[in-house]
Amino acid sequence: MIRIAIVEDHADELAGFVRDLQPEDDIEMVATAATAAEALRLFPPAEPQIVIVDLVLPDSTGTALITELRTRMPEASFMVVSAYEDYERIYSAILAGAVGYLGKVYVEGGLAQAIREAAAGGSPMSSPIARKVLQAFRTVVRSDMPVGKLSQRELEILHILATGRSYKDIASSLFISVETVRTHIRNIYRKLHVHSWTEINMTHLYRSGENSK
Secondary structure, eight states: OEEEEEEOSOHHHHHHHHHHHTTOTTEEEEEEESSHHHHHHHHHHHOOSEEEEOSBOSSSBHHHHHHHHHHHOTTOEEEEEESOOOHHHHHHHHHHTEEEEEEHHHHTTTHHHHHHHHHTTOOOBOHHHHHHHHHHHHHSSOTTSOGGGSOHHHHHHHHHHHTTOOHHHHHHHHTOOHHHHHHHHHHHHHHHTOSSGGGSOOOSHHHHHHHTO
16 A cells, blocks of 8 residues: 655645545555645654655745655655646756656646556656656756766756756755855866866756746
């Protein structure tokens, strides 16, 4: 039995999720919440295996909630179900710890299978979202750059930098100092054989995502 919890502030959408999942014999809903505060109070004692998170909540963001719940529920897996599909939100959620990301427009009828996939160790994503993630990883640097030499943390910083965030924002997102960010970026430039961000061949993917918000 897969134990799940859902945080969703729209009552009709939450009811739709519950209705879709009730017939599934291998899925048990152990808690629901409409706010981050409720989720923080109700979810840890309920011990769900999978937590489904909306990104926009009345009292917080889904990304911040995932970050907080991961410290209290390290064994749980988190999956975003959101109407927002811009790259910055997708990557921020993944960075916070989400193992999957589904667009609400595509989730109808497929939520149960996505839950099973996440419980089995997979990373369920709606096809358009998966395409954006793959495009971003393919185009964040030139094809001739030795990206394989970058550490996981350097890759994280590279992709956050691609969204246009400041060094201070990056430091806050990763819970490190600004000087540590600068050190990582110097290492990134050295490993990629460039001297500045302008030498890295970015697409307009990120700006177009921001303009569509």
